Amino acid sequence: MKDVKEIVDSMKNSPSGNGGRIYLIGIGGIGMSALARYFNAKNVTVSGYDKTETALTKQLAAEGIRVHYEDNIEFIDTDAQLIVYTPAVPKDHAELNYYLAHNYAVVKRSDVLGAITGSSFNICVAGTHGKTTTSAMVAHILQHSGYGCNAFLGGIAVNYNSNFWPSEKNVCVVEADEYDRSFLKLSPDVAIITAMDADHLDIYGTAENVEQAFIDFSTKLKDGGLLLSKFGLSRTAALKASHHLTYHLNDVKANVCAANIKMSNGSYRFDIIYKNPVAITWKLNEVELNMGGMHNIENMIAAIAVAHHLNIEDEKIKAAVSSFKGVKRRFEYIVKNEKQIFIDDYAHHPDELKALLTGAKKLFPDKKCTIIFQPHLFSRTKDFADGFAESLDSADEIILLPIYPARELPMEGVNSEMILNKMKSTNKKVLHKTEILDWIKNSKTELLITAGAGDIDTVVEPIKKILTNSN
Structure with missing residues (x-):
């Protein structure tokens, strides 16, 4: 089998209209679809399989990418030079096993992303939560300011x-999963x-192993590169970087933080203070962020720090931040008027739920807060049931949906009632999605929030109507 980098490089650099062929198993996944769009932009013939048709797979089809929804080797591309799959694909998948049995070049998405970015300037955003919004913020500032990037x-x-856009500039902003x-x-x-x-304790086993993976990630930084980590992480001292700065929402002990935060109608104004390491070396005044959630100010602080590191002009940074419209399902306003606020969010970890509910209640303190939450994975529910109960208790009214299993089989005794029974609130219930x-x-409802990483997003538009x- 050819080296994956060799295959990817040949596709990246081939003449227009002759970029080769690639097949993606799980093409509708958010990370896989970004790869599909990347290769499609490089004139590669892209096709693939996914379990169900979604709005995203329909978009891929509209962009000229062939997608099918039946695990059937009659529909595969037998001429593909590269087969990409996600870890979520089951081991008995017929198409995957056909390619493996016939000695095709079969690799994970992460191998391809590593090959694509092997020779570019890379800004990689990692974290158990906050990485999607932060990477989108970084990419938007670079794109809007004219600096340019592949996202x-x-x-x-x-x-x-x-979830992807191309650029002639050899710079990549990558969400690091x-x-x-x-x-x-x-x-x-x-x-x-x-x-x-x-998080992902089904993979890592312990919290210490999760932390070690992030420490290992910091060792991947190129010589002279910048590491920017949130101030207060438990093992900050173990992170490896010769140039290491910290950021925080408002803790002045961090190298970069916000000051003079003002809230108005679901938006924020604030200043950025940048210290290296203790003396103030840069300030950016009156930054305007038009999305909710105090945690999103913190995410934007990290993005602004990167933009400043890249010497993007102050006014261009401010203009980009002001024009940022957010990320779908990240504190996304679905309905916003005087009578009704409806927010949809991807939050699926107790800390994410806590940040979501805290941010929403601070922005709209006079409104009754109702959350509809769909737990994601039996293993995560079992591991964090206490944390979910504590975070959800801050809402005035809580509706739980049954657990979305994703890649997992049911676990005995693990269900949404496990969370419900640990909650102190009395205004709570479990409903099926068909009852919502x-x-x-x-x-x-006055302030309604839907949250979760499963298929709860399918009820958002009906609720909006x-x-x-x-x-």
């Missing part, structure tokens, strides 16, 4: 309605670590 994101940036240790195949020139909380719309019709009609 590989784990979410759909609203400004571009995409810790799942399956994928991010250890990247070579950052700038690395951001937003959080190192326990009728419940919405018969309820008076009900709320819009009732208003």
Whole structure:
């Protein structure tokens, strides 16, 4: 089998219209679809399989990428030079096993991303939460300011309605995924670590192993590169970098932080203070961020610090930040008027839920807060049931959906009632997804939040229609 980098390089550098052929198993995944779009932009013939048709796979098809939804070797591309799959693909997948049995070049998504970015200037954003929004913010500032970048994101940036965009500039902004240790195949020139909380314990086993993976990620930084980590991470001293700065929402002990934060109608104004290491060397006043959540100010602080490191002009940074419209399912306003606020978010970890609910309640303190939460994975629910209960208790009303299993089989005794029974709130219940719309019709919600990483997003538009009609 040819080296994956050799195959990818031949595709990247081939003459227009003759870029070879690639097949992706799990093409509708957020990371895989970004790869599909990258190769499609390079005139590679792209096709693939996914389990179900989604809005994203429909977009891929509209862009000229062939997608099918039946695990059937009659539909595969037998002329493909490279086969890419995700760890979520089951081992008995017929198409995957055909390619393996017939000695095709079969690799994981992380191998391909590592090969693509092997010779570029890379800004890699890692963290158990916050990485999608932060990477989208970095990429948007670079694009909007004219600096330019290729963006590989784990979410759909609203400004571009995409998780990927190309650039002639040999710069890549990459969301660095810790799942399956994928991010250890990247070579950052700038690395951001937003959080190192326990997660994916089905992969790592212990919180200490999760932290060690992030420490290992920091060793991938190129000589002379910049590491930017959130101030207060438990093992900051173990991170490896000759040039290491910290950031925080408002802790002045960090190298970069915000000051004079003002809230107005779901938006924020704030100043940025940059110290290296203790003396103030740079300030950026009156930055405007038009998305909710105090945690998103913190994410933007990291993005602004990177832009300043790259010598992007102050006014260009401010203009880019002001124009940033957010990421779909990251504190995304679905309905926003005087009577009704409806926010949808991808939060699926207790810390993410806590940040989501805290941010929403601070922005709209006079509104009753109702959250509909769909737990993601049996293993995560089992590991963090206490944390989920504590975070959700801060809402005024809590609706839990059954657990979304994703890649897992059920675990005995692990269900949404496990969280429900640990909560102190009395205004709580478990409803099935089929019951949610009728419940919405018969309820008076003021500040409504839907959250989770499963298929809860499929009820967002129906809920929006009900709320819009009732208003």
